[in-house]
Amino acid sequence: MVDLATAQRVCWSLSISLRALLLGLVLWRRNVRSIPFFSIYLSVNLLNAFVLAVSYRVLDPQSPVLFRIVWGWQVLVTCVRALAVAEICRLLLAGYRGIWSLARRVLLSCTVLVLVYAFLVSDHQWNSAILAGNRAVELSIAVVIVALLVFLRHYQVVAEPTLRNLAIGFFLFSCFEVLNYTILEHWLKPYAPFWNFLEVLSYLACLLIWTWALCKPLPQLATDPTLLPGSVYQQLSPEINLRLRQLNERLSDFWRGKGPRS
Amino acid sequence: MNFTLIFFVSVVVALLILLVWTLRKPEPRNGWKFEAGSLEQPRPRHATYLSLIRQALSPADIEFLAARGSPGLARRVRKERRRVALSYLNELRNDFQRLLRLAQVIASLSPEVGAAQEWERFRLSFRFSCRYQIVRAGLYSGLLVLPQLSSLSQVVSELAFRMETAMKELGERALLAAKLASSPDRSGVDIA
Numbered sequence: 001m002v003d004l005a006t007a008q009r010v011c012w013s014l015s016i017s018l019r020a021l022l023l024g025l026v027l028w029r030r031n032v033r034s035i036p037f038f039s040i041y042l043s044v045n046l047l048n049a050f051v052l053a054v055s056y057r058v059l060d061p062q063s064p065v066l067f068r069i070v071w072g073w074q075v076l077v078t079c080v081r082a083l084a085v086a087e088i089c090r091l092l093l094a095g096y097r098g099i100w101s102l103a104r105r106v107l108l109s110c111t112v113l114v115l116v117y118a119f120l121v122s123d124h125q126w127n128s129a130i131l132a133g134n135r136a137v138e139l140s141i142a143v144v145i146v147a148l149l150v151f152l153r154h155y156q157v158v159a160e161p162t163l164r165n166l167a168i169g170f171f172l173f174s175c176f177e178v179l180n181y182t183i184l185e186h187w188l189k190p191y192a193p194f195w196n197f198l199e200v201l202s203y204l205a206c207l208l209i210w211t212w213a214l215c216k217p218l219p220q221l222a223t224d225p226t227l228l229p230g231s232v233y234q235q236l237s238p239e240i241n242l243r244l245r246q247l248n249e250r251l252s253d254f255w256r257g258k259g260p261r262s
Numbered sequence: 263m264n265f266t267l268i269f270f271v272s273v274v275v276a277l278l279i280l281l282v283w284t285l286r287k288p289e290p291r292n293g294w295k296f297e298a299g300s301l302e303q304p305r306p307r308h309a310t311y312l313s314l315i316r317q318a319l320s321p322a323d324i325e326f327l328a329a330r331g332s333p334g335l336a337r338r339v340r341k342e343r344r345r346v347a348l349s350y351l352n353e354l355r356n357d358f359q360r361l362l363r364l365a366q367v368i369a370s371l372s373p374e375v376g377a378a379q380e381w382e383r384f385r386l387s388f389r390f391s392c393r394y395q396i397v398r399a400g401l402y403s404g405l406l407v408l409p410q411l412s413s414l415s416q417v418v419s420e421l422a423f424r425m426e427t428a429m430k431e432l433g434e435r436a437l438l439a440a441k442l443a444s445s446p447d448r449s450g451v452d453i454a
Contacts, residue, residue, distance in 0.1 A: 098375035105377065118270075139273065146277050149284035154384065155370045156363070171281060175274045182270040233372035237379045240365045245386060 004197055011200045012049075018207040019046045022214065031218050037087040038166065041080045048073045071130050078137050081170065085141050088167050089148050092159055097227060103151050107144050114140040135181035142174040165213035173206040347401055355394055362387055 023042045026032060032039045051073060059066040089107060093100040118136035145167050152159050159167075177199070184195045365383060369375045 096370045098372040099370055099380075102375050102377055102380060135270070139270070142274070142277050146280045146284065149281065153284045155366050157370060168281070168285075171277075175277060178270055178274055182267055186264075186267060227373045228368065228371045230373050233368055233375060236368055237365065237376065237383075240361070241379055241382050241386070243361075245382075 004193055008193075008197045008200060011197065011204055015200055015204045015207060016046070016049045016053075018204065018211060019049065022207060022211050025211065025214050029214065029217060031214065034218050035084075035087060035091070035166075037080070037084045041077075041084040044080045045077055048077050074134060075130075078134055082137060082141060085144060085167070085170050088163050088170070089144065092148065092152065092163050092167070093157070096155070096157060098233070099151065099155055099157075103148065106151070107147055110143050110147050111140045114143045131181050131185050135178055135185075138174040138177040138181070142171050142178065145171040145174075160219060162213045162216060162218050165209055169206045169209040169213070172209070173202055176202040344401060344404075348398065351394070351398060351401065358390065 019042060023039070023046060026035070026039050026042060052070065055066055055069050059069075089103070090100070093103050115136045118139045119132055148167065149159075149164075151157075180195055180199055180202070184192065362383070369380060
């Protein structure tokens with residue numbers, strides 16, 4: 001029977017190889033220009049893996065320096081991941097200038113609200129502050145991606161499959177991280193080794209989704225479509241909303257038992 | 263188990279459910295397509311068939327059948343008529359969705375959209391969907407019949423008429439929007 005430490009080492013090595021492969025795939029397909037932040041994220045992540053591997057060999061596992069290196073890199077990687085997610089949001093909606101402008105405001109508001117709220121509901125202890133901060137960022141990433149997908153569905157915009165799969169990869173990993181951080185916060189000591197293993201395993205799954213997505217060439221992105229004159233929206237939108245409001249009033253009436261108004 | 267744990271687990275579960283919802287395929291639109299030509303030539307809406315549906319839902323016929331024929335026959339007829347009414351309701355919703363779809367195409371192809379307008383439309387369409395489901399449930403259970411359906415039909419047909427009038431006024435521009443949206447190089451918006 002393979003013990004947890006061995007399984008973790010195997011998964012860790014596998015994930016580093018997959019990160020390198022994915023970065024190679026991005027470079028080979030010349031996608032760096034299309035998805036620069038995602039490429040930076042992959043590079044930083046790969047670098048993070050090497051720094052951690054070296055640090056664990058050189059430093060004492062209980063050393064405070066190691067603690068700072070590990071969590072410092074974690075913060076950096078999470079920030080770059082947030083930028084990569086923002087880039088995917090932009091690429092999925094940038095062609096639609098009007099709804100992208102609206103989506104940007106909504107997504108930013110969601111991010112701020114979730115960050116603040118997730119941090120507020122956490123246990124206010126110094127030793128769990130980093131965990132709470134990371135979890136808040138991960139939760140806001142997950143919320144932003146879902147909000148983006150809701151936007152796409154509402155406006156029936158067909159998402160480019162590669163970008164959509166990249167977003168799903170980010171989403172699943174962030175959700176898992178939120179759960180993992182929450183459990184770690186409660187059972188810090190006994191859960192820590194298993195937490196590491198699960199994190200590596202979930203990231204491996206996420207890498208597989210991205211590799212599968214990026215195996216297909218990324219099409220031309222963010223083309224500038226011809227838009228309607230702004231006056232069309234300004235004229236029609238209030239008219240449509242008025243009718244919809246009337247419709248809902250009528251529906252309310254019939255639930256209250258009134259007859260249709262003339 | 264404390265509040266933090268329950269809170270975060272619930273949020274993640276809710277997000278996963280939302281993700282699955284956003285990834286499912288759009289509902290088939292029962293054969294209708296957004297045709298550019300329809301902006302210029304309004305078609306008769308399903309509300310036209312209201313008198314037939316009114317007849318189909320009339321309790322008098324069922325009572326007559328129950329009295330003169332067998333109870334089995336009356337039950338079968340009631341079932342068939344309910345199926346017709348449900349199908350009609352579904353078509354009414356298609357009419358409504360088509361109008362809403364026009365608004366979404368216009369919004370997605372506009373250089374600037376109003377947050378308040380969009381939010382209101384989102385809220386109103388959500389409410390309509392909920393009410394539609396309640397009406398449908400009412401029809402299934404036999405609690406809801408004619409007056410309510412008549413009201414719904416009238417509202418939708420009026421909405422359709424006014425929208426088409428407005429669209430006719432801006433026909434050329436909307437036609438351009440439809441062409442842009444359905445052209446192969448502008449594959450982002452799927453309006454079919």
